Amino acid sequence: MSTRVRSFSKINLGLAIGPVRGDGFHALTTMYQTLALHDVVTVSAKRAAVTAISLTTNDARVPVDGRNTAWKMVAGCLARLGMAAEVEVHIEKRLPVQGGMGAGSANAAAALLGLERELGVALGEAERLELAATVGSDVPLFLIGGAVLGVGRGELVTSLRDFAAIPCVVAVPGVGVSTPAAFRDWDAVVARGERFARGANAHLSDDGTVAKMGHPELEAGGTLTSAGIRDRLEELSLVYSSLSVRTESVKAGSAKTGVVEPGASGIVRGDLPEWDLGNKQGSSDRDQDGMLDDLAENALLALVRTGIGDGLQNDFEAVVFPQYPSLRETKRQLMGSDSGSPALYAALSGSGSALFGLYRSMADARAAQQRVQASGVEALLTATLPRDDYWRRMFAE
Ligand SMILES: C[C@](O)(CO)[C@H](O)COP(=O)(O)OP(=O)(O)OC[C@H]1O[C@@H](n2ccc(N)nc2=O)[C@H](O)[C@@H]1O
Numbered sequence: 177m178s179t180r181v182r183s184f185s186k187i188n189l190g191l192a193i194g195p196v197r198g199d200g201f202h203a204l205t206t207m208y209q210t211l212a213l214h215d216v217v218t219v220s221a222k223r224a225a226v227t228a229i230s231l232t233t234n235d236a237r238v239p240v241d242g243r244n245t246a247w248k249m250v251a252g253c254l255a256r257l258g259m260a261a262e263v264e265v266h267i268e269k270r271l272p273v274q275g276g277m278g279a280g281s282a283n284a285a286a287a288l289l290g291l292e293r294e295l296g297v298a299l300g301e302a303e304r305l306e307l308a309a310t311v312g313s314d315v316p317l318f319l320i321g322g323a324v325l326g327v328g329r330g331e332l333v334t335s336l337r338d339f340a341a342i343p344c345v346v347a348v349p350g351v352g353v354s355t356p357a358a359f360r361d362w363d364a365v366v367a368r369g370e371r372f373a374r375g376a377n378a379h380l381s382d383d384g385t386v387a388k389m390g391h392p393e394l395e396a397g398g399t400l401t402s403a404g405i406r407d408r409l410e411e412l413s414l415v416y417s418s419l420s421v422r423t424e425s426v427k428a429g430s431a432k433t434g435v436v437e438p439g440a441s442g443i444v445r446g447d448l449p450e451w452d453l454g455n456k457q458g459s460s461d462r463d464q465d466g467m468l469d470d471l472a473e474n475a476l477l478a479l480v481r482t483g484i485g486d487g488l489q490n491d492f493e494a495v496v497f498p499q500y501p502s503l504r505e506t507k508r509q510l511m512g513s514d515s516g517s518p519a520l521y522a523a524l525s526g527s528g529s530a531l532f533g534l535y536r537s538m539a540d541a542r543a544a545q546q547r548v549q550a551s552g553v554e555a556l557l558t559a560t561l562p563r564d565d566y567w568r569r570m571f572a573e
């Protein structure tokens with residue numbers, strides 16, 4: 177017997193980096209959103225006198241020892257339960273490694289859920305989140321799913337009001353970006369005074385320069401203090417939370433769409449979740465192109481429209497794009513501003529190198545996928561994954 181768990185990925189709809197903390201991590205505020213694209217983690221476990229963990233994978237870049245996030249999670253869970261077991265974990269990699277899609281973090285969460293099911297035990301909710309945070313800053317979000325606010329170093333997570341699924345294209349450039357290196361690069365540009373950790377009213381212009389809009393301290397030529405930056409992060413977390421509430425109140429005024437409660441399906445019409453765009457090809461038998469009207473009312477689209485001015489951007493672009501200029505070009509292709517199928521929003525995910533675009537319809541998403549592929553960059557067609565679907569589809573047959 178074994179348990180197969182879909183290990184879904186995430187994107188960061190917005191991400192603002194703050195100062196380095198005493199523990200070496202950076203304060204940050206981010207809005208996570210889970211995606212249907214996934215790895216598959218298979219766990220088999222039985223109680224034993226002595227713990228023995230073994231791990232296999234189809235991807236040579238993934239460590240198969242105690243450095244693996246899934247291994248760390250299994251060992252940590254058994255230690256907390258005071259239980260010994262023989263555990264075998266297999267990770268079928270479909271997601272990019274070092275892609276900024278939280279793949280390794282999601283593998284850890286999936287391994288925990290598979291292990292609990294195999295052994296017929298469960299940690300308490302708080303203990304799970306606490307264990308997840310010891311494995312990585314991005315792991316706790318995968319114990320919530322859907323739209324998630326992340327603060328602290330990203331590990332303090334709160335479920336936001338969920339959004340109906342929306343077509344998404346993920347571009348997978350052939351480079352890996354090291355997350356610690358990207359944070360260090362950010363520190364260097366901040367130290368040189370070229371950038372500051374921005375908040376709700378500041379904007380990165382297309383060339384990555386920070387506009388000093390609505391920031392008296394900077395407009396006067398001053399620099400932000402650490403406390404000032406922290407205030408901006410707090411302000412941004414309020415903005416993310418209020419954006420999801422604001423878009424819901426817009427929807428509540430529409431007879432066509434329903435209000436989506438946290439933990440509820442987030443699905444306006446029954447046919448949206450049947451897109452199964454979690455496979456590598458992103459193929460689907462269904463013709464989804466008639467969904468334009470429903471999608472036009474989608475709360476996530478409303479958030480993207482209203483949110484960009486309010487800080488829905490990723491600070492990492494300012495350090496990653498200058499190092500990998502081709503990524504800026506890929507973002508332009510995802511955006512497709514001059515095409516008939518423009519993105520509503522496109523950005524780097526996490527520290528990259530994956531980029532994503534969100535689209536009004538599957539037809540627009542397919543056109544964007546073709547634009548990116550025509551330039552020789554792999555592009556996957558997928559959809560955002562609301563919380564209810566996240567949990568409903570997690571355990572594979
Ligand atoms: C870039 C993001 O993916 C955005 O969602 C995350 O912030 C990264 O999360 P993650 O991969 O789970 O990161 P962790 O495994 O916790 O940390 C890896 C390394 O990234 C840096 N790190 C990570 C998170 C954070 N808030 N500040 C940091 O400085 C640290 O050098 C740390 O040693």
Ligand SMILES: Nc1ncnc2c1ncn2[C@@H]1O[C@H](COP(=O)(O)OP(=O)(O)OP(=O)(O)O)[C@@H](O)[C@H]1O
Pocket residue numbers: 237238239243244245246267272273274275276277278279280281283284314353355526527528
């Ligand atoms: N289960 C795992 N899957 C993939 N990589 C792992 C795993 N465990 C440890 N690693 C190591 O972690 C590194 C980064 O992995 P991952 O693919 O999660 O990066 P990422 O997508 O950039 O994550 P994030 O979005 O959290 O920054 C890899 O280079 C690999 O050496």
